Amino acid sequence: MLSRATRTAAAKSLVKSKVARNVMAASFVKRHASTSLFKQANKVESLGSIYLSGKKISVAANPFSITSNRFKSTSIEVPPMAESLTEGSLKEYTKNVGDFIKEDELLATIETDKIDIEVNSPVSGTVTKLNFKPEDTVTVGEELAQVEPGEAPAEGSGESKPEPTEQAEPSQGVAARENSSEETASKKEAAPKKEAAPKKEVTEPKKADQPKKTVSKAQEPPVASNSFTPFPRTETRVKMNRMRLRIAERLKESQNTAASLTTFNEVDMSALMEMRKLYKDEIIKKTGTKFGFMGLFSKACTLAAKDIPAVNGAIEGDQIVYRDYTDISVAVATPKGLVTPVVRNAESLSVLDIENEIVRLSHKARDGKLTLEDMTGGTFTISNGGVFGSLYGTPIINSPQTAVLGLHGVKERPVTVNGQIVSRPMMYLALTYDHRLLDGREAVTFLKTVKELIEDPRKMLLW
Incomplete structure (x- = not known):
């Protein structure tokens, strides 16, 4: 049974450690506020956990909650068309995920029955989501993309656009990438086992040793006289716009x-x-x-x-x-x-x-x-x-x-x-x-x- 003094000292030590972790969390937020990683944050739920692109990263204890609208993404929708038009086909995006786009800059073009409709970004920021592929059908009011408001990264800041191969599917998290790396490592360890299998020794025969090929009657080239070899013909199919x-x-x-x-x-x-x-x-x-x-x-x-x-x-x-x-x-x-x-x-x-x-x-x-x-x-x-x-x-x-x-x-x-x-x-x-x-x-x-x-x-x- 611990004495009263011992329990009091342990409680004080625990409080100090929580304060220290909170200070560390605040320092983490301040240190990474200008980095591309933090710019992609959906929200800062608390000092204890930060959600980055839908993935939870624990930093410290969670004594109180903090929310911020600064990094909330702006949804860009298919704009209204003429009365007789309710849908179109996505012609192209002018930006990729991770690209910076200026306010009123062209983001996408939608092809309709009559004209092409240009969709501009209402804010300056980073493109975080593109919902369609070229030639997909889009209807009025559907979300085309998301842009996270922010300023353009300074030149020479060392920030780089995320590689498409590094982006995980929405349903995958950190664990999915860890499993993927573990599978890769296990494959590398298992590679030497393949070398243990006996290999067939292939030797290229000399020209003199190569057997003579026999051509059957059906394979003989047609006689040039009174014969006709049709020219190769091709067809190209293109989807109608x-x-x-x-x-x-x-x-x-x-x-x-x-x-x-x-x-x-x-x-x-x-x-x-x-x-x-x-x-x-x-x-x-x-x-x-x-x-x-x-x-x-x-x-x-x-x-x-x-x-x-x-x-x-x-x-x-x-x-x-x-x-x-x-x-x-x-x-x-x-x-x-x-x-x-x-x-x-x-x-x-x-x-x-x-x-x-x-x-x-x-x-x-x-x-x-x-x-x-x-x-x-x-x-x-x-x-x-x-x-x-x-x-x-x-x-x-x-x-x-x-x-x-x-x-x-x-x-x-x-x-x-x-x-x-x-x-x-x-x-x-x-x-x-x-x-x-x-x-x-x-x-x-x-x-x-x-x-x-x-x-x-x-x-x-x-x-």
Whole structure:
């Protein structure tokens, strides 16, 4: 039985040892506060235990609890898209786990049916988690990644990014790595046992000692005469991206829904080309814009639609929607597929204003910078296949629109003018329309009006 004095002395010694361990814990926290290890901590639960990346490390006793939000990771989610879009495919991450990312810096790109959506980091810090792989489907609101807020490591601080091979799975802890090292050590110890097994002595025979190979009749090379050896052929399969899939769906949907019919005409481009030749240098000097065909054709369509409003209308359920504005979708070919950015209120713009807007949208499309606002809401489409050498073709309606005008290449052809055969620069026009809403008479009248305005551009001033 210990005396009272002895028990008191032992209690005092125990208290001193606990205080010492607490001081050691505080010193550990302070010493490692600037290291990459501590920066990856999820929280400091107490002076007695620290959780680093989900793994508990005991440091000292736990007389009281400490929590900190400084190192709490920020969740980055898939942002809202357009009303009709709820999911996309992850195109790429620009950072790896362990990389530092600045606020508003690009972290990921999501490919949708229409455009690519860029996701930026809302904070500066270290990327601690990436939840998907490229081409995975992601939905609005899902967590894309986690970023632990913090400052960039100082240059020359000696901190290094964690190697991917050193990262354990979430379900594994320190014990898993220890077991792995023990297994590796046991394998090394067991290695000499393999050497005890008898080895077959392999000697390479000399050329003279090698047996002569006998070629059976089936292995004899075919006779060169009257024989044909096919060339090797290969196939490459590539997964369709979301934009191409959506284009395929929409075009087939258009064919299955609309009662499509195409009417044709040809237009003499002489007056328009002469007009462009006279004023193109002056227009470039004053506005910096090239005087092309698309601006004039767009203006001609907006004027012709005033006489035939059904061209600019749409069917919605059992109702017909007529519009007093014309938003022209301009088909632009990009490496990823065909896109149709929209020129808003084309009826109120001048020819040069329309031309400027088409150039601006075309550049954005080819650079992959179009927004959803740029792509939605068109009421009539113009597709210019002539820039690629098309002579004749039938465009497909851009549903839910009612009509689309196809332009084709300008070719010198013999035509009859005032009883004389002359050579003129001619272009074929093709108007595909939905016969459910637009009658043949209206479609032909619309196309004929466009033809007349292009053959005599001065008439546009009279509308």
